[in-house]
Amino acid sequence: MTEPHAHYVGLMSGTSMDAVDGVLVSFFPDRVHLTCTHSMPYPAELREGLLRLVNNQGTPEDLGTADQWVGEVFAQCTNELIAASGIDRKHIAAIGSHGQTLRHHPGGPHPFSLQIGDPNVIAERTGLTTVADFRRRDMAAGGQGAPLVPAFHQWLFQTTAETRAIVNIGGIANITVLPQAPQDTVLGFDTGPGNGLMDAWCQQHWQQPFDEDGRHARAGTLLPQLLHALLSDPYFNAPPPKSTGKEYFNLQWLNQRAPGLHQANPEDIQRTLLELTVASIAKAITDDESIGGVYICGGGARNTMLMKQLTHQLANYRLCSTQDIGLAPEWVEAAAFAWLAMRSLQQAAGNLPTVTGARGPRILGAIYAGASTLSIR
Template identity: 50%
Template sequence: MNTSEFFIGLMSGTSLDSIDVVLVNFPQGKPKLVGSLSSELPNHIRKQILQLNSSGDHEIEVLADLDPLLGKLFANSCLALLDKFSIDPSVVCAIGSHGQTIRHRPHKGYTLQIGDPNVIAELTGITTVADFRRRDLAAGGQGAPLVPAFHYQCFHSCGRNRVIVNIGGMANITLLPASLDEVVVGYDTGPGNVLLDSWIAQQRGLSYDADGDWAASGSIHTALLEQFMSEPYFNEPFPKSTGRELFNAKWIQQQLAQTLSDNHQKPMTDADIQATLTEVTAKSITHAILSHSLTEPEIYICGGGSHNKFLLDRLSLHLNTQVQSTDVLGLHPDWVEACAFAWLAYRTLNHQSGNLAEVTGAKGERILGGIYLA
């Protein structure tokens, strides 16, 4: 193995469930997962991030405190990974850090991810590449999703049409036509786990719905589902991307209030609402995939949603095909996004583009990210 090709990918997503770190090698330019580590975000840090995700008092001070603190957490996670696999930091070319998204408003021309890369580079002694999204935005794109380029690199097949569905806090799809004459399409379909996690945290004090068991115990409420699916985002044309700015606890309450204002509606339990929120994720993903009329595509799932059995069952039902995880393609679903940011760092240091203009809507392909030398 060529140790000069070691890269670290660092991911902390919208779900706020963990910091995921991977060690990746690039034999012949193809990513190969060498090792991985996941560590929980401390609860007080998670609360501060959620506080920053919505407007409030003293935002600049909270952000200024949290930015270097997250940088330290990210750096320590990288060092713990290297220690786990007895790898000296000196043989790692770079860390690719996604950062923690605080705002994503591409229609206003900005996105913000924190977790100071200066701190990461200083504490690890490893060159760090970060702030991948804003160059794409500067070129007129959405800045997201960026993973479709990596999906194409890893999962494209010349023999079969494929769709990669990443279900994190938000959900995004990448359509990979078998024909090289057809373009790759990718965009955020809407909420992934974010509404499910929010509702179960509010009602049961849990961080997520394990296996979708709570949702499976309820019934899908037709009128509420119709209200949820009336959200204009679902029918907007791509390129498009979204985040907690739209899909959040307040959004759930607004939709509930609209539905409950009709006195003729049948009553619903908290579990019914969880089931219906799960159906929103399943239906919005399904609607997006079917709208492209790919012939008999294979469907592969990655991200935290790949562990939600109830959600996967709903997807299989609506798509009329069995969905599988990316594990069968050689990359565990928990590590796909972190690997993507290791790959993006690899691309940046090799002066290669990291975005797909047809996905993000940018004026062209761009080399992404700022480089913070060790």
């Protein structure tokens, strides 16, 4: 094996806000080599504060505190990752930090996307060049700023053997369609709620951050009328480019679409929310007759009930994990931001305008120099 030129760190914390995922990777022309991985849960006090901010409960001081604290956690995750890897820092070119999304608002007269986790803190605590703030340049160019991982999916997973769908099931679910013909257009968009609504309902009714293996959903019964009411939301039939977040698909949205839920069996609601995720993902796939293999990544891949129902809905497709095509499902997004950091240092575009709707390719991310790159003249 030829030695790679450099290693990169990728850091990701999704809309579930449960932990920071870190990877140490190196990139070859046709593959990614995963050297080491590390996941660090947020301190309970920080997570509670982040959830309050997402729910519009907090002051500017709370926001500033959370920004610095998330940066500290990201830096600590990086330092522990590097220590576990045994790799010398001088061989690490950069960190790619997605940050923690608090609000994603791509519509209206003043679209924005807000990720916190101060990259100055990360660069200072690790001594490594840090690339962050990936979404806003795409939005400045008229794009949605999301999803950004399809460019990485195209680089790593596209093949002339079949048209592939890569489905990431995080707090929000998204899909990338990689055509068999390399000259054809790559498509991608957020399909709707992934784990986010299920997590919120689980926290509210059982004081658990997520429904492990879909146990509560498995104990419930699908409510067809409720599912129909939820799927009637215009988002599901809106054409791409489109992206969304927990500021849209949340418990307030659920109560507005279906008042009177307090009278229902909580397990039945959980089952119906699971089927909502399944149905919205399945619709995105069955709308494209060219798709052959469907490859799942993200935290939802660990929910056995969700995967069982998705397999049932997509019985005519070959449903697999991204592990089968080169990268374990739990590390795809973190690896994507390591790759986007590399693209930024190379002064190469990181977005796909056909996915985000931007006016053209753009170099994504702001660069915060590490200590090893500085010199005194």
